[in-house]
Amino acid sequence: xxSSQPTLRPAPSAMxxxxxxxxxxxxxxxxxxxxxxxALEASGLRHTVLGPRRSGGLLYRSAPAMARALRLVGLHGxxxxxxxxxxxxxxxxxxxALPAAFEGYRILHLSDPHFENLPGLAESAARQLRDAAxxxxxxxxxxxxxxxxxxxxxxxxxxxxxxxLRAADGCLAVLGNHDGAGLVEPLEAAGVLVLVNxxxxxxxxxxxxxxxxxxxxxxxxxxxxxxxxEAAPEGLRIALVHSPELxxxxxxxxxxxxxxxxxxxxQICLPGGRPLVTQLTVNRHLARGWWRQGAMVGHTSRGLGSxxxxxxxxxxxxxxxxxxxxxx
Numbered sequence: 001x002x003s004s005q006p007t008l009r010p011a012p013s014a015m016x017x018x019x020x021x022x023x024x025x026x027x028x029x030x031x032x033x034x035x036x037x038x039a040l041e042a043s044g045l046r047h048t049v050l051g052p053r054r055s056g057g058l059l060y061r062s063a064p065a066m067a068r069a070l071r072l073v074g075l076h077g078x079x080x081x082x083x084x085x086x087x088x089x090x091x092x093x094x095x096x097a098l099p100a101a102f103e104g105y106r107i108l109h110l111s112d113p114h115f116e117n118l119p120g121l122a123e124s125a126a127r128q129l130r131d132a133a134x135x136x137x138x139x140x141x142x143x144x145x146x147x148x149x150x151x152x153x154x155x156x157x158x159x160x161x162x163x164x165l166r167a168a169d170g171c172l173a174v175l176g177n178h179d180g181a182g183l184v185e186p187l188e189a190a191g192v193l194v195l196v197n198x199x200x201x202x203x204x205x206x207x208x209x210x211x212x213x214x215x216x217x218x219x220x221x222x223x224x225x226x227x228x229x230e231a232a233p234e235g236l237r238i239a240l241v242h243s244p245e246l247x248x249x250x251x252x253x254x255x256x257x258x259x260x261x262x263x264x265x266x267q268i269c270l271p272g273g274r275p276l277v278t279q280l281t282v283n284r285h286l287a288r289g290w291w292r293q294g295a296m297v298g299h300t301s302r303g304l305g306s307x308x309x310x311x312x313x314x315x316x317x318x319x320x321x322x323x324x325x326x327x328x
Contacts, residue, residue: 016203018136018169021210021233023198025188033196037181037220041147046177046219048281049245055219063308070311079268079311083118086304086317088128091290093297094327095256097236099207105324108134108167111242111261112303114178115157117145118310122157125304125319130164134321136202137167139192140261141176141216141242143183145307151183155190169202172211176242176262177219178307195240197228210235212255216242218262218281229253244286244300251296258298263287265302269314288315 023029045052070076098105108129115122143154162171171192175183184194193200195213202209212232214225225246229239230253237255239246243262250258265288266275278287285291291298302318 018172018193018200018202020193020195021199021201023196025185029198030196033215033224034181034184036222036224037196037215040220040222041180047221048219049217049221050281053281067309067311070309075313076311079309079313080118082312083306083310083317084121084124086121086125086128086319088132088319088321090321090323091299092323092325093257094325095236095297096295096327097256098324098326099204099209099236100326101205101207102209102236102324103326105209106134106136107259107322107324108132108137108165109140109259109299109301109320109322110137110161110304111140111259111301112142112176112264112305112307113157113161114142114145114305114307115154116149118306121305121317122161126161126163128319129162131166132321133166133168135167136169137162137165137171138211138238138240138259139171139173140240140259140301141174142178142261142303142305142307143173143176143187144178144180145305147178147180147183151180151186154183155186158187158192159190172200172213172240174213174240174242175216175220177216179216197222197224199228199232201233201235208235210237211240212237212250212253213240214242214246217245218243218279221245229255243280244283244291244298245281247283247286247293247296247298251293255296258293258296259301260298261301261303263300263303264305264307264312265289265300265315265318267303267306267312267315268309271314273314275315
């Protein structure tokens with residue numbers, strides 16, 4: 001990695017491509033969000049959709065002992081090799097009311113890279129994505145593993161990951177529970193459009209897709225996330241949320257697609273992929289894969305990185321290329 005400032009997307013034109021609709025750097029709403037987010041980070045609590053909880057669960061506290069046990073039985077190396085071998089999955093998705101201009105629109109969904117937890121992962125993922133042609137990269141949080149560390153390393157790792165990838169409309173992102181408020185400005189300086197309870201649109205041929213991006217509901221939940229979902233402008237609405245814990249309000253607000261992560265698909269699963277731990281306060285049944293909530297389609301990514309333990313079993317890391325189609 002170099003110390004130069006990475007640039008992840010070209011600046012969109014005024015009429016076509018990706019542009020922000022609400023909020024953004026320097027606005028009163030963004031300043032209010034940052035002040036609130038910093039207070040939540042300093043509180044030492046997890047602010048969940050069901051209220052405040054103490055930080056640091058059993059899995060976090062037991063991770064060092066579990067790593068030692070895996071090394072003792074000779075499985076840690078296998079688990080780490082699994083974690084370093086991401087797969088690129090492809091899915092064609094029929095969306096009701098998809099505008100004709102967006103037939104075949106390709107969204108690369110990435111989540112939970114936790115870059116500093118597993119050195120070399122960005123390079124491995126970049127090899128899979130090199131020369132891939134997509135329209136939009138959507139990242140649903142957890143660029144970092146510890147939100148209090150220097151954010152620039154995560155931004156540089158992201159630039160390395162996307163090096164050589166052709167994304168016509170650039171990169172859109174939300175924060176996860178491992179990301180600090182201090183990550184937003186470096187990401188935006190690098191050309192990533194970050195949404196914190198805000199909206200953006202991609203416009204083509206006079207038609208548009210609406211993106212609602214919320215702050216993380218797993219540990220930094222506020223009513224602002226619900227307000228953003230409810231206030232989404234007219235259009236085919238796509239929600240970017242770190243976890244599946246806002247699926248019901250997103251569906252009620254008329255979103256057609258919900259992209260999230262947070263669970264890592266379980267990361268360490270039973271044969272067949274059944275998660276042992278989901279890290280969810282609500283909606284545990286939405287912990288991995290594709291699902292529906294009313295008329296809304298949802299995708300909970302298995303994630304690219306790993307947390308607490310740098311291993312995976314029966315749950316390979318994933319990147320998902322979604323091709324949007326109009327119903328036949």
